[in-house]
Amino acid sequence: MLVILLAYHVDYWDYMGRKDPFGSSLCTLKQKAYVESLNLDTMFTLQIVVQGRMQCVGNQLDAVLDCIKSATRFAAPSFQATIERPTPESLQVSLLGSLRIKVDDNGANIMIALYKCGLVTDITMGENKGKMLANDYVVRKLEKLCSVKDITPKKTISGTVSFSLWDGFNSNKCGVALFVETVSHQICGSQNFKLPEKL
Numbered sequence: 001m002l003v004i005l006l007a008y009h010v011d012y013w014d015y016m017g018r019k020d021p022f023g024s025s026l027c028t029l030k031q032k033a034y035v036e037s038l039n040l041d042t043m044f045t046l047q048i049v050v051q052g053r054m055q056c057v058g059n060q061l062d063a064v065l066d067c068i069k070s071a072t073r074f075a076a077p078s079f080q081a082t083i084e085r086p087t088p089e090s091l092q093v094s095l096l097g098s099l100r101i102k103v104d105d106n107g108a109n110i111m112i113a114l115y116k117c118g119l120v121t122d123i124t125m126g127e128n129k130g131k132m133l134a135n136d137y138v139v140r141k142l143e144k145l146c147s148v149k150d151i152t153p154k155k156t157i158s159g160t161v162s163f164s165l166w167d168g169f170n171s172n173k174c175g176v177a178l179f180v181e182t183v184s185h186q187i188c189g190s191q192n193f194k195l196p197e198k199l
Contacts, residue, residue, distance in 0.1 A: 002076065003068060004177050004190045005137040006113055010045065018125045022138050037185045052186040074189045075100040075153070077178060081193045091169075091199075093176055094160040095145060100153045101189050106182065107149035112161045113177045114141040116170075140166065145178070171199035 008030055011023035034049050035042065046058030051071050056063035079097030086092050093112060119135040143161040151157075172195075179190040 001068075001073065002192075004179070004192050006115060006177060007135065007138045009135075009138060010043075012043070013045070016125070021121065022119065022135065022140070026142065027139065033185050051188075052181070052184070072188075077101075077180065077189050077191045079157075079178060079191055081176065083176065083193070083195055083199065085171075085199050089165055091163045091165055092160060093163070093193075094158075095178065096156070096158045098154050098156055099148070099151070099180055099189055101180070102153055103148050103151050103180075105150045107147055108180050108182045108188070109147050110145040110157070110159070111179050111181050112143050112145050113139045113179070114163050114174060115139050115177060116174045118173045140174075171195040172197065 008027035009020045009022040009024065010028040010031055011020065011025055012028050013020065014023065028043075031043050031047065034040075034047075034052065034055065037052065038049075038055055040055070044057075047055055048058045048064055048067070049055045050067040053072070054067045054070070056067055058064065077097060077099050079095045082094040084092045084094075091114065093114075095112075099110075115137050117136040117138075119138055121133045121135055123129055123131045123133055141163040143163065145159040145161055146157065148155075148157065174195050176193040176195065177190060178193070180188050182188060
């Protein structure tokens, strides 16, 4: 079983002076959507959500492994990716393929995440004060490729997304993940792509 990790860094601790350099309000909104769809009372960190269907506290390894083991198995989407850098400030990802699952008339969104590994955060406050924390699979950009509705598993889908890049972008530390997300924020298929070297 392939597990694709994505780390969404929230920004709601910023008011305490514990600013996460990779945090964003969009990631906070995504966690709020999970809180609502999973009927939780509140948001917390570190939370792990598996397929948008189960969740647990991130430092409880047994609970994390149980969630992964009990996750529903889906056929992975089958897309070919063409990844280019048309300008120094942008990345373009063109995709062609099929979802390999049926999408009913409730519909789903095909989302594309650009993530980065090998990040390091110097913690100056809180329970981790004085530590250097490694951060991998950090979602730096997230875009919707397209929305689909009432399609067969073999239906051909194509589309292109463009990402604006940050200073110091290094393709060797980055990757792209595609995932199919229902309107209730459940994930029913995902695929991972490496970026070309020296992009």
